[in-house]
Amino acid sequence: MLKFINIAGDVVVELHPDTFSGSNSLVGEVTERLSKILNFSSFGIKLVSSGTVLADQQSWHELGKPQEIQLVTLPLVTHCERDLLAAVRREDVCKVEKILQKPHDAACTYPDGTPMLVEASRKGNHEIVKLLHRALADINSTGRNGRTALYEAVAAYNLAHGHFEVVHFLVDAGANTDQPDWLGNTPLHAAVSGGGGYNTEVVRLLLKASADMDQPNSQGVTPLRAAARWGHVEDVSALLDAQADPNKADASQGTPLLAAVQRGNARMVRLLVEKRAQVDQGQQHEAPLFAAIHSQHVDIARCLADAQADVQKTSSDGMTPLHAAAAQGHLPMVEFLAKAKASADVNKADATGDTPLLSSIWLGFSDVVRFLIECRSDADVADKSNNTPLHAAATQGDVAIVGALLQARADPDRRNDDGETALFTAVWSDHLEAVQQLLQAGADMHVLDGKGSSVAHIAARLGRAPLVHALLEAGADMHRVDCQGATPMQEAEAGGHQEVVDLLLGRTDAREASYL
Structure with missing residues (x-):
C-alpha cells in the first residue's frame, strides 16, 4: 500500500498502487483522488518525496515505487475573489488557473448569488469548468433561480461554444441530472425546450445518465410533454425510446399527444400513438381529436380515428367532433368524420339542441349543409327553442340552404317556442328572397x-x-x-x-x- 502521511508522520490515506500503476501521471491522478477523499481543492494539495514537491506529470515508476509520500494541504485564500470572478466572466483561462493555484477558494459567488461554476457552464467554457471542478467548486450549487451548472449548460446549449463538452463533463463528474430550478424544471426539461430543437444529443446523454424522464415541473409538465409542445420530434422519439410515459398529463390535463396534435405534427402524433398514447385523453374542453379538428388537420384526425379515437365523444358543452368541424365550415373534416369507419352521428344534438346541420346553417356554411343533407341529416330536427334548420336558414336569408332544405322535405310550417314558422323568421330578418321561396313552397x-x-x-x-x-x-x-x-x-x-x-x-x- 502507498501511504500518504502528514507533517506529523501520521497516515492520512492509504491507496493500493495497482489502481494507478499503469498511469503515466501518477501525481496528477493521485492528487485528484485525494481531493475527492479529503474534500479539498486539488490546487491546495502538494505531494512531497525526499524533500521535493512532486510534479503532476511524474509517475510512480519514475519515483522508484516509494511506500510513503508526504501530503501537505495549503490553506485556501480569498483575497483575490474579485479578480477571480472577473476572470471567469471574461473567460480568461490562464488568469483563472493562476488564481486558483494560490490556492483560492472556488466557492465565491457573484453579487446576484450566481456561483462561478454556473457562470462558466452558461458560457460553455470547458477549461474553466474543469479548473473550478478541480478546485472543488460545488457541482450542484445553484443561483437565485435554483439553476445548477448542468442546467445552465443545457439551457444555453450551443455546439460551437463548447456546451456539449461542458454537459458531458458535468454528467461524468456526477452532477445531479434531476435537480430542478425554482419552477421545477430539470436539465431534461431545459434540453427539450426552446425553439432550436437541436439538443437531442444532450437529451440522449441525460437519459443515459439515468435522468428521470417523467419528473414533472411545478405545472405538472413532463419533459415529454414539453418536447411535444415545442414540436421537437427527435426529442420526443428519444424519450419514447427510453420508455417515457406517453400518458402523463400536466396540471391542466394536457398530455403529450394533445400537445403534438395542437402543434399539427403528424409524425409526432404517429410516434405517440405507436407507443400507446391514450387517444381520448386530454383537457376538459379539448380531447386530441377536437384539437385536430380545430387546427383542421385531417391527416391527424385520421391517424387518431385509426387508433380508435371516439368520434362520438362530447365536450363539456355537448359538442361532438362533427359539431366542431361543422361549426368551422371545414368540409374535408366533416366528410372524413361522417364517412369514418366508426362514423359520427349526424343528428346528435349538443347542449343547446343544435345538430351539426343547425350549427353549420347558423354560421352560413352552405357546402357543409349540402353535404350533411346528403348524409341524411334530419332536416326537421329542432333545437331546445324548437327552431328547425329551416328557421335558421330563413333567419340567415341563405336561399341556397333554404332551397336545399325544402328539397329535403323540411316542414315549412313547423313552429318554434314563439309560435313562429320559418316564414316569420324570414320576415323578421327582412329576407325577401327567402320569403318568396317559402311562399312558393306553400308555406302557410x-x-x-x-x-x-x-x-x-x-x-x-x-x-x-x-x-x-x-x-x-x-x-x-x-x-x-x-x-x-x-x-x-x-x-x-x-x-x-x-x-x-x-x-x-x-x-x-x-x-x-x-x-x-
Missing part, C-alpha cells in the same frame, strides 16, 4: 304566432313594403286582425309607414279592411 302565410300576429301584420308593422307586396301577390289575407284587433293596414298607419299604407290602399280589399 295565415298562421298566427304566439302573440297573435300573422306575417302580414309583422311586415306592415316593420314598414317593409317589398315583403308586404310579396305577401299580397301570394294572396295574404289583409282583413285579418291580430290579438289587438288591428289589421296590417292599421299596423302600418300606427308605425307611420306611408309606403306600406299606399301599397295596401292600392288594393280594394285592403282599402275596405282599413274601415273595419
Whole structure:
C-alpha cells in the first residue's frame, strides 16, 4: 500500500498502487483522488518525496515505487475573489488557473448569488469548468433561480461554444441530472425546450445518465410533454425510446399527444400513438381529436380515428367532433368524420339542441349543409327553442340552404317556442328572397304566432313594403286582425309607414279592411 502521511508522520490515506500503476501521471491522478477523499481543492494539495514537491506529470515508476509520500494541504485564500470572478466572466483561462493555484477558494459567488461554476457552464467554457471542478467548486450549487451548472449548460446549449463538452463533463463528474430550478424544471426539461430543437444529443446523454424522464415541473409538465409542445420530434422519439410515459398529463390535463396534435405534427402524433398514447385523453374542453379538428388537420384526425379515437365523444358543452368541424365550415373534416369507419352521428344534438346541420346553417356554411343533407341529416330536427334548420336558414336569408332544405322535405310550417314558422323568421330578418321561396313552397302565410300576429301584420308593422307586396301577390289575407284587433293596414298607419299604407290602399280589399 502507498501511504500518504502528514507533517506529523501520521497516515492520512492509504491507496493500493495497482489502481494507478499503469498511469503515466501518477501525481496528477493521485492528487485528484485525494481531493475527492479529503474534500479539498486539488490546487491546495502538494505531494512531497525526499524533500521535493512532486510534479503532476511524474509517475510512480519514475519515483522508484516509494511506500510513503508526504501530503501537505495549503490553506485556501480569498483575497483575490474579485479578480477571480472577473476572470471567469471574461473567460480568461490562464488568469483563472493562476488564481486558483494560490490556492483560492472556488466557492465565491457573484453579487446576484450566481456561483462561478454556473457562470462558466452558461458560457460553455470547458477549461474553466474543469479548473473550478478541480478546485472543488460545488457541482450542484445553484443561483437565485435554483439553476445548477448542468442546467445552465443545457439551457444555453450551443455546439460551437463548447456546451456539449461542458454537459458531458458535468454528467461524468456526477452532477445531479434531476435537480430542478425554482419552477421545477430539470436539465431534461431545459434540453427539450426552446425553439432550436437541436439538443437531442444532450437529451440522449441525460437519459443515459439515468435522468428521470417523467419528473414533472411545478405545472405538472413532463419533459415529454414539453418536447411535444415545442414540436421537437427527435426529442420526443428519444424519450419514447427510453420508455417515457406517453400518458402523463400536466396540471391542466394536457398530455403529450394533445400537445403534438395542437402543434399539427403528424409524425409526432404517429410516434405517440405507436407507443400507446391514450387517444381520448386530454383537457376538459379539448380531447386530441377536437384539437385536430380545430387546427383542421385531417391527416391527424385520421391517424387518431385509426387508433380508435371516439368520434362520438362530447365536450363539456355537448359538442361532438362533427359539431366542431361543422361549426368551422371545414368540409374535408366533416366528410372524413361522417364517412369514418366508426362514423359520427349526424343528428346528435349538443347542449343547446343544435345538430351539426343547425350549427353549420347558423354560421352560413352552405357546402357543409349540402353535404350533411346528403348524409341524411334530419332536416326537421329542432333545437331546445324548437327552431328547425329551416328557421335558421330563413333567419340567415341563405336561399341556397333554404332551397336545399325544402328539397329535403323540411316542414315549412313547423313552429318554434314563439309560435313562429320559418316564414316569420324570414320576415323578421327582412329576407325577401327567402320569403318568396317559402311562399312558393306553400308555406302557410295565415298562421298566427304566439302573440297573435300573422306575417302580414309583422311586415306592415316593420314598414317593409317589398315583403308586404310579396305577401299580397301570394294572396295574404289583409282583413285579418291580430290579438289587438288591428289589421296590417292599421299596423302600418300606427308605425307611420306611408309606403306600406299606399301599397295596401292600392288594393280594394285592403282599402275596405282599413274601415273595419
